[in-house]
Amino acid sequence: MLAGLGHSPAHRRRGPVTWAALRNCDLTVQVSTKLNRSHLVHGRQALILPCLARTEKDHQRKGIQSTSVEDSMSMVHLSIGMKRPASPHLLSEPAIVAGMARAALPASSTPWEWYVEDYDRIRDTMAQVLDGFEDFNRRVRLPLGFRIKQPARELVFLTASGAAEFSAARLPDVVPAPGTLALGTMRSHDQWNTTIYSDNDRYRGIKNLRTLVFMNRGDMRERGIADLGPVDITSTARDGSTRSLSGYLAIPYDIPRGCAAGYMPEMNVLCSLADHSTQSDQPIMKHVKVTITPAT
Known part of the structure; x- marks a missing residue:
């Protein structure tokens, strides 16, 4: 099952x-909840199952249902849709998953349909098996919901000493070679993951612009790049391959010499498959080696 793959x-x-x-x-x-580019890339056979959005009313046998959501502060609370569904034929995500389960496992003893009738039953079951979700239905209805357990926040350390234990790992030399910069990608304020709500970034004082690169003014002067001047950005991967973006605007910013920054996903193209951490295998989107020159 895939969702929103084209935006990751x-x-x-x-x-x-x-x-x-x-x-x-x-x-x-x-x-x-809506068509997107990921639907164009699929298997030999493909299904697109439209579902209710979280903003739409979810009518089930036991009445209007609410889903449980977690915010960026690890607080869990209820979300209740207020809008009329776009179509009377739309099913909710729980109903779709339960229906698929029943179709795939017709003899299953799991009461799939019973769960869909009332989402509180799902939460009651979660409360029985998930640490930190005890008394789920009562706590999720508190004015601010409840915070998921975080051992470090609660000073609970499952170590031999019972305390936090730190280790120091050797770090590779990250100073960029002469003439190159270390580029890191990031999100703007008006962005959720790769969903972009506007071209504004109140964090950094940017309006109506995303095709930009933040640079130290000294690095710009050294390269003959003017404020808001168009630039070409070229990355060199570990395997020697290169990738380029053109026509980006250089923005002077309070960033260390040798560093640059810009927005993802627009700049993801600069990162090669070969550019990943040797320890975690994660893409090194915070340390892409680039050269930046005035646009030709």
Whole structure:
């Protein structure tokens, strides 16, 4: 089951590899609230299952239902849709998953349909098996919900000493070679993951612009780049391959010499499959080696 794959950073960066793998699948199923580019890349057979959005009223047998959501502060609270569904034929995500489960496992003893009738039953079951979700239905209805357990926040350390234990790892030399910069990608204020709500970034005083690169004024002067001047950005991967972006605008910013920054997912194209951490295998989107020159 896939959802919103076309908007994920890894998908944009590893597009050809990911696309080939998806097209090799016998069947891909996407549960979606709206059409998006990811629907164009699929298996030999494909299903697009439209579902209710979280902003829409979810009518089930036991009445209007609410889903449980976690915010960026690890607080869990209820979300209740207020809008009329776009179609009377739309199913909720729980109903779709339960229906697929019943169709795939018709003899299953799990009461799939019973769960869909009342989402409180799902939360009651979660409360029995998930540490930190005890008394789920009562706590999630508190004015601010409740915070998920965080051992470090609560000073609970499962170590031999019972205290936090730190270790120091050797760090590689990250100073960029002469003439190159270390580029890191980031999100703007008006952005949720790779969903972009506007071209504004109140964090950094930017309005109506995303095709930019933040640079230290000294690095700009050294390269003959004017404020808001158009530039070409070229990355060199570990495997020696290069990737480029052109026509970006250079913005002077309070950033260390030797560093640059810009927005993802637009800049994900600069990161190669070869550019990943040797320890975690994560893409090194915070340390892409680039050269930046005035646009030709």
